[in-house]
Amino acid sequence: MNRDFQLNELLHFLNLAPRTEHLLLKGFSSIYETKPETLSWMQNQSLDWDDVKASVVICSEDFQPPSGTCIVFIPVPNPRKAFALSLRHFCFLKKIVGISPSAMIGENCDIAEDVYIGHNVIIGDHVKIGSGSQILHQAVIGDNTIIGSACVIHSGAIIGADGFGYESDENGVPFKIPHLGHVILENNVEIGSHTCVARGVLSSTMLREGAKIGNLVHISHNVKVGRYAMITSHVHVSGSVSIGDYSWIAPGSTFKQGISVGEHSVIGLGAAVIHDVEANDTVGGVPAKSLKNK
Known part of the structure; x- marks a missing residue:
């Protein structure tokens, strides 16, 4: 307005x-x-x-x-x-507060009074949602998820689903590894529509204060996203990746499991990041390489 x-x-x-x-x-x-x-x-x-x-x-x-x-x-x-x-x-954005009658809220949840929960949202058990946060229509929040204050979860997002974690038994048959961790979103985090943030296996998947995640992004189990990092659309972040504070991730980039991206890094459009990225570096390409010396 x-x-x-x-x-x-x-x-x-x-x-x-x-x-x-x-x-x-x-x-x-x-x-x-x-x-x-x-x-x-x-x-x-x-x-x-x-x-x-x-x-x-x-x-x-x-x-x-x-x-x-x-x-x-x-x-x-x-x-x-x-x-x-x-x-x-x-320009003043209208503040919306309240819980839609069509929302489903699990047991033992701690939800601040000024939260908005939209139509057909599903909230699991033991979920905590801080002051001023908005969970928009048809989002799904899994059990034990912790959402800080002033967060926005856009329509269709899924927070706290199981990650893609399997092992093979003695006959080579894959079996699911139980995911006992959860997801923690610190204050002022925003999650785009149809983005999935997977719960941790044992530890927590964590998005630090002010992190912004675009639409159609997959954040795998045990990932750590730093403060005010910006992850744009169609990005895939594999398990146990660490993304540093204030990093900027361009659309369509992918990250190999377990790597570390330093703070203030820039990841180029469609990059395939398979090695650690130093702080303040700019990388691009398939596989991604530093562009600073070119």
């Missing part, structure tokens, strides 16, 4: 000097589908300025504004970040 705000209110928020123009802004719009009296942002695209209806556009510092336009341009070092911060500051 947007609230109206003045141009100089925006400039004050961005720690920029005030302007003489007194513009009232009534929302936000894409630079490709702008609307009157809105705030938009751009990099250095080539645009037909006759089609741009936004009143104010956040742009890069080296952008050369067109002549003969009434648009107010705000040059900043990082336009996307400035726009995103403005969107968060001036």
Whole structure:
């Protein structure tokens, strides 16, 4: 939900000097589908300025504004970040609280009063969910899962399923290894739709504070995901992998079991990571190799 705000209110928020123009802004719009009296942002695209209806556009510092336009341009070092911060500051998301009648809650659960649990959600036994967290429609939370405060579990996600853990008996027949561990999500973790986070075998699968997991991701048993790590869509993380704080994992990448990814690492699109990755490194390819010396 947007609230109206003045141009100089925006400039004050961005720690920029005030302007003489007194513009009232009534929302936000894409630079490709702008609307009157809105705030938009751009990099250095080539645009037909006759089609741009936004009143104010956040742009890069080296952008050369067109002549003969009434648009107010705000040059900043990082336009996307400035726009995103403005969107968060001036746009209020509706807080939802409550438990849908169609949700199924197991025994001996500890659920904070201001949690939201959506339609057809299934919560297992002995689950703990912290203040302000949201479990959206048709998600499944397995037994003994611990979810911190301000977490978001999107629709269709499964937290706490058994991992793919098997051993063969004396006749070569595979049998299931019981998974006795569970999943721990610290505060402010977000899990995308149709993502699966498997429970640990003996220890816990753990996602540390602020970790963000995209849609259609598989996090295997005993994985440790560091603080504020970003794992995008279609990623497969095999068992017992450790991903460091503030790492960024591109779509479609895969990780061999048991490896370690250092903090502040970047894993490229579709990479097959079969060896440990040092902190602050950037790797890509199949198999993944460091790209810093290329």
